[in-house]
Amino acid sequence: MASSSSSPAPPTLTSAYAAPPPTSISSQIASTTFTFPTYTSFPPFYTLQPNLTTRARQLTLWSNLLTTYCAHHRLFKLSLSFLPANLFANPSIHRTLSQPDIRTVLDHLALPANGGRVEWIPTSSRSEKPNSCWVYWRTPAEWADAIYGWVDETGQKGAVLTVYEIREGEAVQSQEWRGMDEELLRKVLSVLVKRGKAQIFGQEETAGVKFF
Amino acid sequence: MFLRQLDLTPALRPSLYDDESLLFVQDAVGLYEGKFKIANYQNGHVYLTSHRICYVDNTEPRQYSVAVNLKDVDHTEFYAGFLKSSAKITLFPKTPKNGLRSPVPKYASPSDALVRPGNSPARSHAPSPAPAPARDINATWICPICGFSNAVPANFDPATANQHTKLPACQACGIPPPLVHMVKAAIAAISNRPAYSSPKSSALSDGNNGRGSFDVPSVSTSDEIICPRCTFGNHASLSTCEICGASLTAMNIRRSQLIGDSIARPESPGPSLGGESIVGSDTIETIKFSFRAGGEKAMLERLNEALVQRKWLLQSAPPIPKPGMVNNGGIGSDPYSAPPPPQRVVGIAGLERRGAELCKNNQTVIGSAFEDLEALMTSAKEVIAMAEQFRSQSASSDSITPEARALLTDSASALGLSTTRDMLGTGSSSETLYLTELARNLAEFLTDDRRGVLRREGGIISLVDLWAVFNRLRNGIELVSPLDFEKAANMWETLHLPIRLRQFKSGLLVVQDRSRTDEKTIAALLSWLRQPIPPQLSSDGFEQLPPAVPAGLGFGHGATAQETAERFSWSVGVATEELDMAEDTGALCRDQCLDGTRFWENCFEDFVVALGLKVPSAASVEQMESDQIMKNLESMEF
Numbered sequence: 001m002a003s004s005s006s007s008p009a010p011p012t013l014t015s016a017y018a019a020p021p022p023t024s025i026s027s028q029i030a031s032t033t034f035t036f037p038t039y040t041s042f043p044p045f046y047t048l049q050p051n052l053t054t055r056a057r058q059l060t061l062w063s064n065l066l067t068t069y070c071a072h073h074r075l076f077k078l079s080l081s082f083l084p085a086n087l088f089a090n091p092s093i094h095r096t097l098s099q100p101d102i103r104t105v106l107d108h109l110a111l112p113a114n115g116g117r118v119e120w121i122p123t124s125s126r127s128e129k130p131n132s133c134w135v136y137w138r139t140p141a142e143w144a145d146a147i148y149g150w151v152d153e154t155g156q157k158g159a160v161l162t163v164y165e166i167r168e169g170e171a172v173q174s175q176e177w178r179g180m181d182e183e184l185l186r187k188v189l190s191v192l193v194k195r196g197k198a199q200i201f202g203q204e205e206t207a208g209v210k211f212f
Numbered sequence: 213m214f215l216r217q218l219d220l221t222p223a224l225r226p227s228l229y230d231d232e233s234l235l236f237v238q239d240a241v242g243l244y245e246g247k248f249k250i251a252n253y254q255n256g257h258v259y260l261t262s263h264r265i266c267y268v269d270n271t272e273p274r275q276y277s278v279a280v281n282l283k284d285v286d287h288t289e290f291y292a293g294f295l296k297s298s299a300k301i302t303l304f305p306k307t308p309k310n311g312l313r314s315p316v317p318k319y320a321s322p323s324d325a326l327v328r329p330g331n332s333p334a335r336s337h338a339p340s341p342a343p344a345p346a347r348d349i350n351a352t353w354i355c356p357i358c359g360f361s362n363a364v365p366a367n368f369d370p371a372t373a374n375q376h377t378k379l380p381a382c383q384a385c386g387i388p389p390p391l392v393h394m395v396k397a398a399i400a401a402i403s404n405r406p407a408y409s410s411p412k413s414s415a416l417s418d419g420n421n422g423r424g425s426f427d428v429p430s431v432s433t434s435d436e437i438i439c440p441r442c443t444f445g446n447h448a449s450l451s452t453c454e455i456c457g458a459s460l461t462a463m464n465i466r467r468s469q470l471i472g473d474s475i476a477r478p479e480s481p482g483p484s485l486g487g488e489s490i491v492g493s494d495t496i497e498t499i500k501f502s503f504r505a506g507g508e509k510a511m512l513e514r515l516n517e518a519l520v521q522r523k524w525l526l527q528s529a530p531p532i533p534k535p536g537m538v539n540n541g542g543i544g545s546d547p548y549s550a551p552p553p554p555q556r557v558v559g560i561a562g563l564e565r566r567g568a569e570l571c572k573n574n575q576t577v578i579g580s581a582f583e584d585l586e587a588l589m590t591s592a593k594e595v596i597a598m599a600e601q602f603r604s605q606s607a608s609s610d611s612i613t614p615e616a617r618a619l620l621t622d623s624a625s626a627l628g629l630s631t632t633r634d635m636l637g638t639g640s641s642s643e644t645l646y647l648t649e650l651a652r653n654l655a656e657f658l659t660d661d662r663r664g665v666l667r668r669e670g671g672i673i674s675l676v677d678l679w680a681v682f683n684r685l686r687n688g689i690e691l692v693s694p695l696d697f698e699k700a701a702n703m704w705e706t707l708h709l710p711i712r713l714r715q716f717k718s719g720l721l722v723v724q725d726r727s728r729t730d731e732k733t734i735a736a737l738l739s740w741l742r743q744p745i746p747p748q749l750s751s752d753g754f755e756q757l758p759p760a761v762p763a764g765l766g767f768g769h770g771a772t773a774q775e776t777a778e779r780f781s782w783s784v785g786v787a788t789e790e791l792d793m794a795e796d797t798g799a800l801c802r803d804q805c806l807d808g809t810r811f812w813e814n815c816f817e818d819f820v821v822a823l824g825l826k827v828p829s830a831a832s833v834e835q836m837e838s839d840q841i842m843k844n845l846e847s848m849e850f
Contacts, residue, residue, distance in 0.1 A: 039819040044803040057816040
């Protein structure tokens, strides 16, 4: 239940985070290190290809890398200023995906036609481009199904649970959505509300959810 | 007069001998033999050289190209066109010595070159009002006095024989027959020969179907040759009949076999001759060139000039007769001018005399050559040889490079080989003719292995470079403008020449061999890129490590445009274009890094397949394209 620092983390990952805000980015590191697939050692992978057919394939691979990486490291959100070092770069072959290219990749992945795995978080001022995004290695719909399934299995239908409990209660330690961002969780819950499977009431901090 | 088969260069122009020079070219020419068109030889170019006159067909140049040696031509005749009939130049062949010919030559004169004692002609001619000579050795005439059967002489032509024709006497009684008798016998013999059409000489007959083949020997079943005259069965290896002495040549035998195969009427007695027996055939009377697009007057002029000059008789062109010139010193053997009086050339006096002679000779050559431009062209070879001589004598070794010397000798031959504008007639078609000839010259120049232009450039050269090299070679004579050059380059495809012009995406025009396709280039690039690159020494001696791509992953190596140019000996521009082209087809992918752009083999496909990922459909690719366009538009607005 504690946040990041306790478990042994690969040094690169924590060093990339300069003073991370405690709640927004949860970086509970998995014990096993992530094995980078072969294509991350292919230098042209880090250059956006002009040939569109090749680019389509390249973007497919990027999408795959992003989702598996984030799933492994349980990153729900990605901020362009605080990127994990090894995700968009490979120091051993001295290649990095440049910032505009990263944005292009994420934009591409944000399209629903490509799976909608990324969603930009809109910034407060209208003119700026968003700087951070959600990475849906599972879409909210999938999360909703998972949570509802768990609620169903543990027989908590009809019971009232706090949001905090769903996020970080003891019962959910073995579940995949533990440590999820609050905002994301609220999104997932609103999906359930729309489906008519849940209802939220109460204040922000002490909100409760009731499942039907 | 022979029509000989012609050797063509790769650019489908006649390949000339060393001392043969090109005089005139004309397009849209057809060939006639006698009065009749020769099928398959109706649309082509005619090239007049100092030794021959050549016809190169347009549709099938390698198959239907023939040449006539000018030394076989007796005289020419000109027919200016009238209404639908185009202008024609007729070439009359020379007669050999042992011919029997009427003293009055007429239009369809019996060509005595046909005559070979003991040979029958290969075919007879179509039924025209004057039956063309049928060379049948087996024609016989009966002497009215003693009844002995003599052979009609092979070159006797009933059509043109007149009172003055010399008739041979009867072998038994020695009295020559009356002309009428001989003519009757010859005609009877012709009409008795059965009509046949072989696959080779089709569409011809003398109009009379076979009455019997008793005049022609036939082969019976068991190796016996039936004599045409007395039907005795001779042994197969005999050449004359044992009983009557008639000739049993193989040509007769073959003909009889053909008779057996097909006694058929010809399809139409039209005025055209069958195809194949034209080349090398002996029975040609006259050859006509029909000029359907003009140029006949100039051609006639040049032809007559060439006939007069008789350049084929000498090793080198004879000097134009200059007044007061005794002897051409040291140029070549000249059997037609008197040998110089033998002079004692010993001692200092001899050396001095030789020097003086050389001086005088040089003076006359220079004087006459530069007075007249025409004369200059003719004596260009001598002038150049003289210039060579001076250079080698006077200059030191530094100032001449071997290339300069080579250039000098090449320019001499270049004058002969390339088609200059004055070789072509004036007229509207001369522009296109100039361009076609230029295209062919270029093709020859590029495929010339001695120069190895294409080989030096790795098989592909940009059009601009080629233009520069070509004009440099012309040495200031007949330079080609870029516009003409490009027009000629565009004609390579239509003329089926072995090189082609290719345009890259960026608009760069290159010239390459026809057999070199994009696929081959891509395959060559891929096979090279697949090899892992060994570490190389850089110029300052330190070992340059390649980018630390883990070997064994199967990526090969990445190459910059510079490296590619070095490897394939292309120019850098060409290398960049080729790599871009390969990238467009999806065979390569690029890798932008700090030290430039490298190209790798496109492995993305393999990864996607290996991971079992779903590749975005074509719709999403289009979506990407439209996104990109939108982005470009937006960025342009700022």
